[in-house]
Each structure stands twice: as C-alpha cells, then as structure tokens.
Amino acid sequence: MDVAVFGANGRMGAETCRAVRQADGMNLIAGVDHGDPRDEAKNAEVIVDFTHPDAVMGNLQWCIEHGKHAVVGTTGFNQERYDQIRAWLEAKPEVGVVIAANFSIGAILSMELSKRAARYYESVEIIEMHHPHKADAPSGTATTTAHKIAEAREEAGLGAVPDATEHEVPGARGATIEGIHVHGVRMAGMVAHQQVMFGTAGETLTLRHDSYDRAAYMPGVLTAVREVSSHPGLTLGIETLLDLA
Numbered sequence: 001m002d003v004a005v006f007g008a009n010g011r012m013g014a015e016t017c018r019a020v021r022q023a024d025g026m027n028l029i030a031g032v033d034h035g036d037p038r039d040e041a042k043n044a045e046v047i048v049d050f051t052h053p054d055a056v057m058g059n060l061q062w063c064i065e066h067g068k069h070a071v072v073g074t075t076g077f078n079q080e081r082y083d084q085i086r087a088w089l090e091a092k093p094e095v096g097v098v099i100a101a102n103f104s105i106g107a108i109l110s111m112e113l114s115k116r117a118a119r120y121y122e123s124v125e126i127i128e129m130h131h132p133h134k135a136d137a138p139s140g141t142a143t144t145t146a147h148k149i150a151e152a153r154e155e156a157g158l159g160a161v162p163d164a165t166e167h168e169v170p171g172a173r174g175a176t177i178e179g180i181h182v183h184g185v186r187m188a189g190m191v192a193h194q195q196v197m198f199g200t201a202g203e204t205l206t207l208r209h210d211s212y213d214r215a216a217y218m219p220g221v222l223t224a225v226r227e228v229s230s231h232p233g234l235t236l237g238i239e240t241l242l243d244l245a
C-alpha cells in the first residue's frame with residue numbers, strides 16, 4: 001500500500017513516516033510539509049494528516065477531490081467541519097476518511113471508561129496536560145471525552161454538574177464543553193496526559209492516561225491506514241476499527 005504523510009516534518013508526521021517505512025506491506029511514497037506541493041502525494045492510496053487545525057480542511061478537500069483515503073490525527077474539529085467533510089464525500093462516496101483525536105489505545109480506553117462511569121457520578125471535570133508547543137486548547141481528546149460524557153449523562157437523565165461559583169476570575173473554572181468543565185495545562189517536559197475526575201457522595205474516581213512517547217500512537221495510526229479503504233464515508237475515532245464500540 002502506497003502511503004503519503006502531510007505534516008511529515010512535524011513531531012507526529014516524522015514518527016508516522018518512520019512507522020510506515022517499517023510496516024509490512026506499506027511504502028512511504030511522499031512526505032509533504034508546509035510549502036510542498038500536495039501533488040507529491042498524488043499516487044498515494046492513503047494519506048495521513050498530522051498538520052495544523054488551520055491546514056487540515058484544505059488538505060482534506062484535496063484528498064477527497066483526488067479520491068484519496070485519508071487518516072487524520074490533526075485536531076481542531078467541530079460539527080461544522082464534520083458536516084463540510086460529509087458534504088465533500090457525497091461527490092466521492094467510495095472515499096474513506098478516518099478522523100481520530102487520539103490513536104493511542106490507553107486514551108481510547110480512557111474515553112470508553114469515562115463514558116461508562118459518567119452515569120454514576122454527579123460531578124465530573126477534565127484536566128488535559130500537554131507540551132507547550134501545542135496549537136489548540138482544549139485538546140481534541142479532552143473535547144471528545146467531554147462530548148462522550150455529556151451524552152452519557154443525558155442518557156442517564158443527569159442534570160447540570162453541581163457548582164455554586166458566583167464570583168469568578170474569567171477562566172478559573174476552565175472551558176465548558178456541553179456543561180463539562182475542561183482545564184488545560186501546557187508544561188515543558190510533558191507529552192500528552194489527561195485526568196478525568198468523577199465525584200459523588202464520599203468518593204471520587206480519577207481515570208488518568210499518560211503518553212510519554214509518540215510511538216504510543218503508531219499502532220492505531222497503522223490500523224487506520226490499513227482499514228480506511230474498507231470504511232467509505234466519515235469515521236470518527238478508531239473504536240469501531242478496533243472492535244471496541
């Protein structure tokens with residue numbers, strides 16, 4: 001399988017290029033970075049994107065128009081962006097696009113476990129901690145986790161999380177995503193870490209995941225590269241590809 005990588009010189013792109021080169025049955029035919037022509041990737045069957053929230057939509061439009069399957073790890077997505085991608089895919093129904101905020105198995109399990117735990121706790125908050133070079137906040141993983149928890153809480157009939165705050169320095173309670181407070185830390189020495197804290201009378205539960213090395217993402221990225229052509233349309237997350245959902 002011929003694979004190209006957009007964002008090839010970046011932290012994740014470089015790791016992905018290494019992983020693809022070493023993977024059985026995969027050839028890295030192009031590594032495209034800022035300023036390089038996308039046409040270098042025109043013979044690829046699958047394109048992996050680890051670029052920037054400002055760049056990824058243009059890259060995806062190009063992939064879909066050129067009939068290329070895409071595996072996207074770049075973050076910064078929202079409903080409007082997903083709707084736009086689905087609209088582009090209407091003209092190319094055979095093309096597969098997999099977008100995952102996190103490819104590491106620990107992060108995926110942490111999101112699944114958070115979804116299961118959500119119904120049992122009146123309180124929940126998310127703390128995401130990353131290296132200081134990250135462009136977006138909150139992280140894509142924290143945003144996705146918050147949406148999953150909010151959905152589970154709604155299904156369970158839970159109301160708003162308890163919070164008596166009346167006086168607040170702006171930002172002190174973090175960002176709010178569907179009613180879930182999300183706090184972001186940017187810290188030298190860190191890679192990617194997340195704590196989901198649940199609380200109810202007399203107890204708390206903390207689900208913590210730590211990524212220490214970008215190698216953690218590669219099994220998930222390679223699975224998505226292998227599977228994307230068998231999943232036409234837009235797939236969000238790799239849970240279904242891993243038989244987890």
Ligand SMILES: NC(=O)C1=CN([C@@H]2O[C@H](COP(=O)(O)OP(=O)(O)OC[C@H]3O[C@@H](n4cnc5c(N)ncnc54)[C@H](OP(=O)(O)O)[C@@H]3O)[C@@H](O)[C@H]2O)C=CC1
Binds near residue numbers: 009100136217
């Ligand atoms: N889904 C997941 O599991 C993970 C997702 N991520 C996400 O991946 C993205 C990249 O992260 P990271 O590798 O740390 O970031 P980096 O800044 O290290 O890498 C991004 C690379 O993309 C390049 N780039 C920017 N625009 C374009 C473009 N239009 N075409 C081609 N290349 C471009 C950048 O070049 P330049 O610097 O010159 O602009 C840079 O080399 C982020 O959104 C991050 O949140 C990160 C880790 C895991």
Ligand SMILES: O=C(O)C1=N[C@H](C(=O)O)C[C@H](O)C1
Binds near residue numbers: 101192193
């Ligand atoms: O920028 C990063 O490093 C990461 N980005 C992703 C995100 O925004 O969730 C995945 C992981 O947290 C690392």
